[in-house]
Amino acid sequence: MGSFEFSQSNQIFKNRDVLREDYTPEELVGRDEELSEYHSALQPVINNELPSNIFLYGKSGVGKTAATRFLLDRLQDAARSIHDLDLHAVRINCDGLNTSYQVAVTIINRLRSPEDQIPMTGYPQSKVYQFLWEELDQYGTILIILDEVDHVNDDSLLYQIPRARDNGYVTSAKIGLIGISNDLSYREGLSAKVQSSLCEKEVYFPPYDAGELRKVLEQRTQVAFRDDALSEDVIPLCAAYGAKDSGDARQAINLLLEAGDIARNENAPQVTKPHVDQAKRKLESDQITTGVSKLTEHARLTLYALTTFAADGETPVTSPTIRERYLALCSSSGIDPLSHRQMQSHLSELKMMGVITGKERNLGRRGGKKVLYGLNYDLGLITETLADTIDEIGVHRSIQSFAKNCSEQ
Ligand SMILES: Nc1ncnc2c1ncn2[C@@H]1O[C@H](COP(=O)(O)OP(=O)(O)O)[C@@H](O)[C@H]1O
Ligand SMILES: [Mg+2]
Numbered sequence: 001m002g003s004f005e006f007s008q009s010n011q012i013f014k015n016r017d018v019l020r021e022d023y024t025p026e027e028l029v030g031r032d033e034e035l036s037e038y039h040s041a042l043q044p045v046i047n048n049e050l051p052s053n054i055f056l057y058g059k060s061g062v063g064k065t066a067a068t069r070f071l072l073d074r075l076q077d078a079a080r081s082i083h084d085l086d087l088h089a090v091r092i093n094c095d096g097l098n099t100s101y102q103v104a105v106t107i108i109n110r111l112r113s114p115e116d117q118i119p120m121t122g123y124p125q126s127k128v129y130q131f132l133w134e135e136l137d138q139y140g141t142i143l144i145i146l147d148e149v150d151h152v153n154d155d156s157l158l159y160q161i162p163r164a165r166d167n168g169y170v171t172s173a174k175i176g177l178i179g180i181s182n183d184l185s186y187r188e189g190l191s192a193k194v195q196s197s198l199c200e201k202e203v204y205f206p207p208y209d210a211g212e213l214r215k216v217l218e219q220r221t222q223v224a225f226r227d228d229a230l231s232e233d234v235i236p237l238c239a240a241y242g243a244k245d246s247g248d249a250r251q252a253i254n255l256l257l258e259a260g261d262i263a264r265n266e267n268a269p270q271v272t273k274p275h276v277d278q279a280k281r282k283l284e285s286d287q288i289t290t291g292v293s294k295l296t297e298h299a300r301l302t303l304y305a306l307t308t309f310a311a312d313g314e315t316p317v318t319s320p321t322i323r324e325r326y327l328a329l330c331s332s333s334g335i336d337p338l339s340h341r342q343m344q345s346h347l348s349e350l351k352m353m354g355v356i357t358g359k360e361r362n363l364g365r366r367g368g369k370k371v372l373y374g375l376n377y378d379l380g381l382i383t384e385t386l387a388d389t390i391d392e393i394g395v396h397r398s399i400q401s402f403a404k405n406c407s408e409q
Pocket of ligand 2: 064065066147
């Protein structure tokens with residue numbers, strides 16, 4: 001039996017935990033302009049005036065949540081030393097909360113003691129709102145931060161909170177609403193009346209460029225990794241990948257974490273470029289797996305058809321060739337096939353997702369072009385992600401022999 005002793009391996013990381021999602025850095029780098037706008041939008045709070053409602057938006061991973069934690073910590077510190085300012089803040093992540101009702105219950109429960117909690121269903125909406133106003137009215141100033149507010153499908157609460165004071169639902173509390181959204185089109189979808197109250201002050205967080213990501217990664221590296229644990233090109237490479245993808249700091253940090261893990265597993269003395277490339281592939285394949293799992297039935301059938309050719313080593317193939325196999329798969333399992341044009345649009349979608357490749361070839365003297373399709377990923381990975389479809393439709397001969405070869409190796 002092998003040795004399954006655990007021993008501490010600390011060559012690479014000094015503090016790996018700071019690369020995880022839930023860590024908030026002490027300082028935010030490269031966000032001075034946004035922080036300063038956000039800071040001035042919060043200024044009325046410290047003056048003990050009515051807070052402005054604030055709307056923060058920008059793609060995922062651009063520092064909205066981190067900036068909010070950062071400024072709220074400072075705001076609350078400052079408020080503690082001002083004797084007539086009674087400031088309280090509730091921050092809720094709305095992921096998983098679909099309605100204003102559920103958000104209201106969550107806020108109430110956050111403010112109430114454990115023995116006074118209310119259930120997620122059962123009360124009429126008006127009763128829940130009444131509970132909410134009672135809770136809020138106990139504070140001098142209360143800030144309600146709804147992070148990822150785009151998950152909430154109705155705007156009732158976004159409409160009611162800014163008007164609670166004017167409508168006499170609360171008498172003393174000064175309420176400020178801060179909405180944060182990863183979805184850039186969310187604001188446009190709000191009704192005019194909600195827009196004008198929620199978006200009193202707006203702060204936009206643009207994607208990071210490679211230079212900014214580099215600073216973010218350098219800062220994090222100092223706390224996360226041992227000195228000299230990264231070869232010189234690692235941070236620039238992670239930053240470049242991150243900027244090319246979507247300017248998302250979360251992704252860039254995650255890539256660095258994954259590369260560090262790979263290096264540690266290999267017992268390598270240093271994280272180097274090949275570790276980053278390997279990490280990049282791993283994260284991509286995780287992404288592909290999730291992507292394929294969300295595809296519609298016919299998109300999967302189209303991918304399955306192409307996969308059978310890949311298993312026989314016959315890729316790249318043209319769309320009419322894929323179509324024949326697609327039709328055969330449909331007919332053998334009693335599914336109504338899509339038109340060629342519709343199937344073609346699934347091929348384009350799969351290509352856009354990066355699951356398959358499509359290379360244009362000129363047809364020589366006859367003129368015209370054709371596109372040759374192939375898998376962009378390892379055949380084993382794709383058949384794994386298609387497992388459910390293959391179970392349903394039946395295993396194609398090509399896949400069977402591919403699987404057989406794999407197990408014999
Ligand atoms: N300017 C920055 N400086 C340091 N770390 C940052 C910065 N911006 C983002 N991060 C880090 O990147 C990750 C994603 O940021 P986050 O604020 O959660 O993004 P968002 O809320 O916009 O999706 C977090 O780990 C955060 O600490
Ligand atoms: Mg966030």
